Amino acid sequence: MPDDAFAPRDWDSHPPLIAPDYKSTRLRGPTQPLLRVGQGPGERSGPRFDAGQLDPLQADLTRNGRVNGEPLGERIVLTGRVVDERGHPVPGTLVEIWQANAAGRYVHTGDRHDAPLDPNFTGAGHAVTDGDGRYTFRSVKPGAYPWGNHHNAWRPNHIHVSVLGPALATRLVTQMYFPGDPLLEHDPIFLATPAAARPRLIAEFSLDVTEPGIALGYVFDIVLRGGHATPGEG
C-alpha cells in the first residue's frame, strides 16, 4: 500500500449492502463480497472544486430559490467540520446538500407525495469547506414524508449530504437526521446502520450556533476515511 493511501472503509460504521428491511436493497445490493485491492493513483486523487468556482449564494437555501418571497418553514443554520479519522480538517472540499421542503416535498418531478411545493425553495445547495474544514448552510427544516417501503412508512426529517473529500477513496454520501425524531426508530434506512454508528448520523442542536431571532442552529461534523500520517505521529 503506498504511503499516501487512505484507510479502508470501516464496515463497522457503514450499513451492509443488502439490508432486507429496506426493500430496494434486495435486488440492488451486490451479493458477491467487495474485492479488496490496493488504491491506484485514480483512487488516491480526486475531483476538486474551488470556492472561487462556486456562487456563495448556493450555501443559503433560504435565498437561492426565491421567486416572490421567503420559503416557508422553520429556518435553520447547519454547520460542521469535515475532518479525517485523525481529526485533521479537510479544507477546500465540496459539500452538496439536498432536501425536502418544510412540507416534506422534494422539487424532484418524480416525488408524488401530495404535499405542497414551495415556489421559493429548491432544497439544493453547495459550499466548499474553509481552511478549518468548516461548512455552513442556511435552510429550512425539512418535513417528514411517506414512502412505499412498507405500510405506513415515513422517512424521518433528513438532509442528504454529499462530500468529495481529498480523493476518490474518501467519497461519501450520507443523510443527516435531527435529534429527538420519533421516526428514527422506525426507519429501515437509518436502522440499517450498525447501532453503534447511528448517533453519528444525528446532528446536534446548538444554542451557540442558533442565531437569536432568526434561525435554529444544528451541528453535523463529518468524518472521512483515513488521512495521511504526518511525521511524528504514531
Next chain:
Amino acid sequence: MAQTPSQTVGPFFAYALAPRQYGYPLPQLAGSTLCGETAAGERIWLAGRVFDGAGAPIDDALIELWQADAEGRYRAAPGAPGDNARDPDFTGFGRCGTGTDPQQRFAFRTVKPGAPDAASAPHLSLVVFMRGLLSHLYTRVYFDDEAAANARDAVLAQVPADRRDTLIARRAASPEGPVYRFDIHMQGDRETVFFDV
C-alpha cells in the same frame, strides 16, 4: 475518530447532483461531458445501463466518472504540484444519471485515458449510487482493445479470471464516434466486480 456512516443517495438526487441533465434550472458542477474542444486524445463515448437482480434496467442510478487524461495524468487541485502537467481542457470528472434516456442509459463524452503508471492499464474509475444502495460502490472500466496492457494490470490480476470480463468495455463504431459499451450488473451471473478500495 470513527467514520461517518454512508446512507443511500435516495431517488431524488437529480436536481442537486445533475440538474442540467434532468432539466432543472439549477447550477450543475459536473455533467456527462468531461472534455472541451481542445482536449488532447481520442474522443470516446462510455455508455451503458445498470441492471438490478431481476434483470431490469435501473432508472434512478447516478454514475460518477473519474479518470486520467490522454497522457495518463490525473488532474491535481488547481495550483497544486503537478497541476501544470494536466490538460487544461479536461476536467477528468463527470456525473450522469440513468433517468433521462428512454433506455435508462448513462452516456459520458470523454477522451480515452492513458495508462497512469507501469502497473496499470488505461481505465476509468466509476462510483455507483442509487436508491437501494446504502453505500456507494467502486468499479473500474477497462478497454477491450487494450488486451496487452490489461494483461499486466495489477488490479485486474487480483480479479478472479471468470469475473474479469465484467470490467471490460466493448468498443463499437457509431455515427457519433467510437462507443465503449459497459453495463453494470448489481447481481446475478454477470454481477459486476466492485472494489473495496
